[in-house]
Amino acid sequence: MQNDISEGKVLCLNCRNLSNIGIKQCPICDEKLHQRKDDSFNKTFFLTLAALVFYIPSNYFSMMKTVSLTTYGDTTIIEGIFYFLKHGDYFVGTVIFMASVFVPILKLFVLMFLLYSVKTKSTWRRIDKNKLFSMISIIGRWSMLDIFVMGLMISLVHFEGLVVISLGWASLSFAIMVILTMMATESFDTRLLWDETDE
Numbered sequence: 556m557q558n559d560i561s562e563g564k565v566l567c568l569n570c571r572n573l574s575n576i577g578i579k580q581c582p583i584c585d586e587k588l589h590q591r592k593d594d595s596f597n598k599t600f601f602l603t604l605a606a607l608v609f610y611i612p613s614n615y616f617s618m619m620k621t622v623s624l625t626t627y628g629d630t631t632i633i634e635g636i637f638y639f640l641k642h643g644d645y646f647v648g649t650v651i652f653m654a655s656v657f658v659p660i661l662k663l664f665v666l667m668f669l670l671y672s673v674k675t676k677s678t679w680r681r682i683d684k685n686k687l688f689s690m691i692s693i694i695g696r697w698s699m700l701d702i703f704v705m706g707l708m709i710s711l712v713h714f715e716g717l718v719v720i721s722l723g724w725a726s727l728s729f730a731i732m733v734i735l736t737m738m739a740t741e742s743f744d745t746r747l748l749w750d751e752t753d754e
């Protein structure tokens with residue numbers, strides 16, 4: 556299989572148009588052109604690794620401290636999810652689980668899998684891997700959902716007569732993890748998946 560390097564061209568990641576090397580901006584859609592993003596593999600690898608490190612405290616430490624007349628407590632994400640499930644709020648519980656626990660780790664595993672494919676020069680199901688990357692990029696744009704979920708959690712806690720007095724370490728870790736994941740996704744160059752040519 557041929558790719559843009561073997562053809563002496565540069566592929567636009569936005570509109571898939573091929574331009575001659577040396578052209579800095581796509582003539583079709585004005586996207587900036589690089590034949591490959593600088594140091595894409597290493598940047599994506601270290602950003603993904605750092606995001607994985609922050610994933611742990613974001614689930615382990617408390618998301619917020621709450622007080623009421625009778626209680627004082629720290630609440631982790633997982634406790635928050637169980638709280639909603641116990642009160643029959645299955646929808647809210649599921650949304651928080653998806654947005655805060657499942658999707659973040661899924662994105663990081665997908666990035667690691669794609670990096671592994673590049674490293675091992677795998678040519679297996681590359682179109683599907685491209686689609687997988689598009690999928691996590693699209694989910695990435697919904698990152699605001701996480702902030703929405705936190706707001707929802709805080710407002711429901713208020714409804715129960717609790718007062719949130721501070722956000723815990725998990726909130727900071729979670730925010731850092733979300734940002735690192737966005738940066739890792741941005742650094743990854745899908746064209747790396749196609750650099751190994753088929754015989």
Ligand SMILES: [Zn+2]
Pocket residue numbers: 567568569570571572581582583584585586
């Ligand atoms: Zn273009």
